[in-house]
Amino acid sequence: MRIAPQASEIINRDKSVTFTFEGKKYNGFEGDTITSALLANGVKILGRSFKYHRPRSVSSFANHDMNVIVDDVSGQYFIPNIRADVTKVKDGMKLKAVNTFGGVEKDKASILGRFSKFLPVGFYYKAFHTKALFPMWEKMFRTMTGLGNVDFKTPKIKTSKDYGFCDCLVVGAGVSGLSAALAAAENGLDVVLIDENPQIGGSINYTNIPNDLIERAKAANIRIFTDCYAAGYYADNWVALVHKTHMTKMRAKTLIVASGAFEQPPVFRNNDLPNIMLAGAFLRLLKLYSVKTINDAVFLVANDYGYEAAKTAIDYGINIKAIVDLRSGDELPLLNDFIAKNIPIYSGSCIYEAESGKDKNVIGVKIHEFNDGLAGALKAEIACDGVVMATGFAPALNLLYQANTKMRFDDARSQFIPDVLPNSVFSCGKLNGNYTYETRAIDGEIAGINAVNFVKNSKIKLPKSLPETQKPNHPWAIVEHEKGKTFVDFDEDLQLKDFKNAVQEGFDNIELLKRYTTNGMGPSQGKHSNMNGLRVLARLTNKTPFEVGTTTARPFYHPVPMKHLGGRGFSPNRVTPLHSRHGDLNAIFMLAGNWQRPEYYARVGVTRQNAINAEVMAVHENVGIIDVGTLGKLEVIGPDAAEFLERVYISKYKGLKTGMARYGVACDETGVVVDDGIIARLAEDHFYFTTTTSGAATIYRELSRLNMIWGLDCGIVNHTGSFGAINLAGPNSKKILGKFTDLDLDDFPFMGYREAFVAGVKCRIIRAGFVGELGYEIHAPALEVHKVWDAFINDGATPFGVEAQRVLRLQKGHIIIGQDTDGLSTPYNAGVDWAVRMDKPFFIGQRSLKIINSKPQKQVLAGFVLPKDYEGAPPQECHLIIHEGEIAGRITSITKSPKLGQIIGLCHIKPELAQIGHEIKIRFSDGTFVAANIAQTPFYDPENLNQKGVA
Amino acid sequence: MISPLSFENITTTEFAKEGLIIKDISNAEKFGIKGKGAEEFLKSQGVKLPEKYNTAIIDNDKIIMRLGISEYLLEGVGVSRFYDLPKPTQAYQVLRQDCCLLLEGEAIYKILSQSCAIDFVKANAKDLPLFLTSMVGVGVTILLSEEAGLPKVRIYCDPTYGAYLFKTLLEIGGDL
Missing domain, CATH: 3.30.1360.120 (Probable tRNA modification gtpase trme; domain 1)
Structure with missing residues (x-):
């Protein structure tokens, strides 16, 4: 339900929007996300889980809420896989939950939950054993799996990409990010500050932190991008920033990562029921969107943040039925406020399981003792309509991992922390294990000044850091249950027992475990599950989390729309002057x-x-x-021009007379043919030569490189386009x-x-x-x-x-480099051995060719013809030549010559089969064969009388 | 008009909207020369040369661009006469038939940011800096300047890419 207007909300109540979800009409306000609008309308089930089709609702509400993904089917073509937790609802939207069979309320596929015993992790590997049944399995799995539907009618949408530049890019505009940006900007850096949320401030906006950082940042000389996230880090601080409408490739002199931490869900039976949510989701819904979904709450906590959330709940009139704290004794904070309000506090306890009612919503929890990570005796059964969880975080280290940061595992804080950062990259805030306002603010300032010192090569004194007193992360917020449904990964419906089974089957390495279980491979990419998965593996293998390590963090950090990646799709093409x-x-x-x-x-009326x-x-x-x-056209000019060409090409040019031209073949150092052309001598010190159409730029670049190395007295000019x-x-x-x-x-x-x-x-x-x-x-x-x-x-x-x-x-048997040659073709097996002149001191590839020529050729280039009376379909380039059941060669060029009246071609073939007149068998794609005969080239005018003009 | 743009029958050679003009100015005379003898040749013809490479100077309506340590591109009336003159040793003339597009106006930075990975905003246009870089996949030489406080760039490229470059910049400009 929507509560009364409040100062902290970011919705515009003056502008209402109407939309449909699963065919039903709802109203929301401008600024609402799809999730907040649906919850405000009292909708309980917002989605279905991937595997067992369990009813789901909001969980993290933090840009990676795997439970609520929808298709927008309102437009000419529909938009799949919208993240409802962060996508603003718009007037006229027609939304449909993904991955349901018969709708989100009565998803027929939910019956799969009853068969979960027969669907353990990796079951498909075992199911695919019988080859004959593979098509059936494939069809079934393709039908059952997947999320939103891709609309193949979707046109190509050209989206702009741009390049950006700054002295300092700060990723994350929470307390530490704001402090860092301010410190950097106030010391003269050109700062870009980005945040994935629609407003800067992070938790300042929905907690009771009193500070002026937001206003100061807005007033400072800082470029602020909201609704923008850093999707990937690349070399030299090149960061892909994804905005709503486009992507910016930002080149930053320094990068400060202040990306905060992901709240991690504790694991217990039925921890995925609707209205069981993380504290951040609870607070953001309440404070930013004025949506209250819980009246009678149970809080499951293991840190101070959970108690702060509970205090907020009290302020909003929510009845707290119990606070369950995994910790006990000295670890507990002062609880006087709650005790005074007669709120039951169960320390050293856990939620053993949650129960659902007819509407699938949570209706109660069982609270058990919790000692050393194990559930003990039942303490209480408490009715409620919502559970708020705050037992720990996992730092959002993705960008830092991509930047090759070395991490360490901090046992006191139970989280990974940057240990050795790359030059020019800095981190601050929760990433560094700082969770209180003061420690985050100071840590951000330190990062900002470090950035200034790096860019300006200055030595501004750093403020003194403060020790963090909080222990925000419980090392084992996981409770086993004999009946299962203890979800570790909500994306893929992975339960605690799935991890045990995987380890038992030998997948006891974090990378193997990930691939076998698919943990972290769903839409949220492990943001809520990797840390718990790692802890489970560590415990099962008796290792520390550091010893287990993390999986490789690759771009992209969040899902990126394909149109953003595609951009405008620049595809340079050239036209000739004609x-x-x-x-x-x-x-x-x-x-x-x-x-x-x-x-x-x-021509009109004439076939192609x-x-x-x-x-x-x-x-x-x-x-x-x-x-x-299109031919490449180069010149080499200078006293050493001939010498230069002698070194580049396999033939001789010093003796070429002015006013004459000669065919040229260039090889690389391994003797492989890379280009050919005609070299003409314009003057004693001046040559003009052509290259292949595709080779011009590459050859010019390579020749320029060689000219620099050799230091000859000549210059090279590229006239290809001129x-x-x-x-x-x-x-x-x-x-x-x-x-x-x-x-x-x-x-x-x-x-x-x-x-x-x-x-x-x-x-x-x-x-x-x-x-x-x-x-x-x-x-x-x-x-x-x-x-x-x-x-x-x-x-x-x-x-x-x-x-x-x-x-x-x-017809003349002239080869085309790249078509009749490949990466193994030398002048000897490409039919241009006549051009090789070994009797000169040096040319590129000479040494290799000497070796190659001393050994038998494995393939040669040969001509072939089909009988003149052959009337079937012609073979195609790359069709194979088969000899005694083995591949003996392939066609490189083939055509029907109207002049000769028969099909002619060139092929790579074993030398022993290349005798003139030898019959070869060419295999078509359908497995049938046609016979051809090796023939002498040129096929036409073998004496070259026509081209010489003497015919 | 014969120009690299007409290679593809482009009829529009000028585009204008608020804060942006894109023009084909390929037809201006050009002359190219490279090599250790290039400086000697140009000086012998009374041509003033930029002191720094990757910069340009404008001298009596002629633009003299220094593309590298010893490579020059000249543009302006009369420069093509240099082709017919004898050259000293190690001076190699380069036939320049470049496509040249002129972009003017405040909005050019938006076009440049979408097409080229160079930070033009921080470059000092008064220095007439030259950038030998890649733009929308095409090798280009970009001359940044300003006139009456407004930025202006000349973009030179191989003429066979001219039509593609022009159409692509028009598309970006049209979407601004």
């Missing part, structure tokens, strides 16, 4: 690496294949033109080129290089023959190359695309 020309010619574009290239040029065939035949019979501007390039090819290419240039084409030999004006543009021309016909590769400045293209097109040259080029080059 891109618009291709569009005008109806090009169908494809991505080649990150380049948009014409696959082919569509026929269009490609026509382009191929145009090159063979007349003249074709292709945009090869030059466009065209390949004009076909028997009539010389004729058409002659129309637009004064260059003497009769004095232009194969593999010659010339500079001349073409269509009024100063061009670089190489007479090369990649596509197997008389051809000219014409390079021109990017902003002018269209003039050359237009001249040829207007004179009748047929544009051809990448697909036609692939056919043409395959």
